[in-house]
Amino acid sequence: MIVCITAKGEGAEATVEPRFGRAPYFVFADTEAGTFVSVKNELVDAAGGVGPRSAQVLVDHSATVLITGQLGGNAATALKAAGIKVYSFGDAATATQALEKYTQGGLSEIL
Amino acid sequence: MKIVVASGKGGTGKTTVSANLAYALARRGGVTLVDCDVEEPNLHLFFPGESEKKGVPVPVPAIDSERCTLCGECGHFCRYGALTVLKDRVLFFSELCHSCGGCTLVCPVDAITEVGREIGVVTTSHPLPGLTLISGVMYEGEVLAPKVIADAKEEGGDEGRVIYDASPGVACPVIETLEGADFCILVTESTPFGLHDLDLAVRAAAALGVAAGVVINRSDGEDDAAVTFCQEHDLPVLMTIPFDREVAAVQNRGGLIARDLPRWEERFAELWDEVARHCEVKV
Ligand code: SF4
Ligand code: SF4
Numbered sequence: 001m002i003v004c005i006t007a008k009g010e011g012a013e014a015t016v017e018p019r020f021g022r023a024p025y026f027v028f029a030d031t032e033a034g035t036f037v038s039v040k041n042e043l044v045d046a047a048g049g050v051g052p053r054s055a056q057v058l059v060d061h062s063a064t065v066l067i068t069g070q071l072g073g074n075a076a077t078a079l080k081a082a083g084i085k086v087y088s089f090g091d092a093a094t095a096t097q098a099l100e101k102y103t104q105g106g107l108s109e110i111l
Numbered sequence: 112m113k114i115v116v117a118s119g120k121g122g123t124g125k126t127t128v129s130a131n132l133a134y135a136l137a138r139r140g141g142v143t144l145v146d147c148d149v150e151e152p153n154l155h156l157f158f159p160g161e162s163e164k165k166g167v168p169v170p171v172p173a174i175d176s177e178r179c180t181l182c183g184e185c186g187h188f189c190r191y192g193a194l195t196v197l198k199d200r201v202l203f204f205s206e207l208c209h210s211c212g213g214c215t216l217v218c219p220v221d222a223i224t225e226v227g228r229e230i231g232v233v234t235t236s237h238p239l240p241g242l243t244l245i246s247g248v249m250y251e252g253e254v255l256a257p258k259v260i261a262d263a264k265e266e267g268g269d270e271g272r273v274i275y276d277a278s279p280g281v282a283c284p285v286i287e288t289l290e291g292a293d294f295c296i297l298v299t300e301s302t303p304f305g306l307h308d309l310d311l312a313v314r315a316a317a318a319l320g321v322a323a324g325v326v327i328n329r330s331d332g333e334d335d336a337a338v339t340f341c342q343e344h345d346l347p348v349l350m351t352i353p354f355d356r357e358v359a360a361v362q363n364r365g366g367l368i369a370r371d372l373p374r375w376e377e378r379f380a381e382l383w384d385e386v387a388r389h390c391e392v393k394v
Binding site: 046047048049050051052053055056059060074077078081082 | 189
């Protein structure tokens, strides 16, 4: 399963980022392989439509779960339609911590 | 002759100036007043009447799911995020679409055609003899104000005297409103606070080659800052409207000073003549 975590930087130890569409990085964690792939978000400074465009990035990377802080309405529509579940990272500070909490069932669902 | 009434910022009484000017001209041979503040048109409040409506359509993509191979091209092309290609279908966010037509071009299997979607209406009414009022009205949540403005201006035509009431501030709707106009009346208050915004508006008009002049509204008699600004920028002060008790009383109840107070009808007619003189000087 591929879990996407919005982050301020690259890699497993990156600090989590609350904004979805404007997150500097998307960290994709492959839970079976135990690998982390970081993708720079080209849309940080884009004018508009960042929510659905970021959802597209998740679809392209076959993510089925997203861990982030907050979501806009269009992003929510796109993610829901794509069947991607969304959780809030709560008090987790890094991508790894967020993933751990998620695996333990300790994160609350936003969508 | 087509003139724009604009202001650098909201709350300067721009709409009142437009309405009074239109009233005076309606009684002197006729005028077309076009409300280009499509997000919040309010000139109809001064001139109520039965109106005819015409839809404002914009082209948006319609995707033929039979043909679509979910290749993802359109989703990656659209920089506005209006298309998201999922594993089983393409999602379209109509309110994000800027109608650029690009997705139709990039689709490798011709699965996209353009269909019309209504983002607003243009209404036309004849509330007074000599006055044609045209209002552009953009629907809630829509973003393509310039398209609604363009349609409203088109409806207003090129003949005779036309007044375009712009939206407050200086953003792309105002640029669209200025396009093709002969003159721009900028309405400001006498306080120095609005001068920065006024400066932006002056530069926007200049960039489009539209000559401008200033109407000082709600003047408390201390217009030094505004007058100096106009001198520095070589802008004529076309009219000064004092904020005395009489004027305030009429405006507070939504009335028109050109109709309800003596002499003001003539003064607004003179404002138009003054503008006409400046336009001749220009050509
Ligand atoms: S017409 Fe342009 S803005 Fe609209 S969906 Fe297609 S590519 Fe995006
Ligand atoms: S470009 Fe055409 S074929 Fe490809 S996903 Fe879009 S609509 Fe479907």
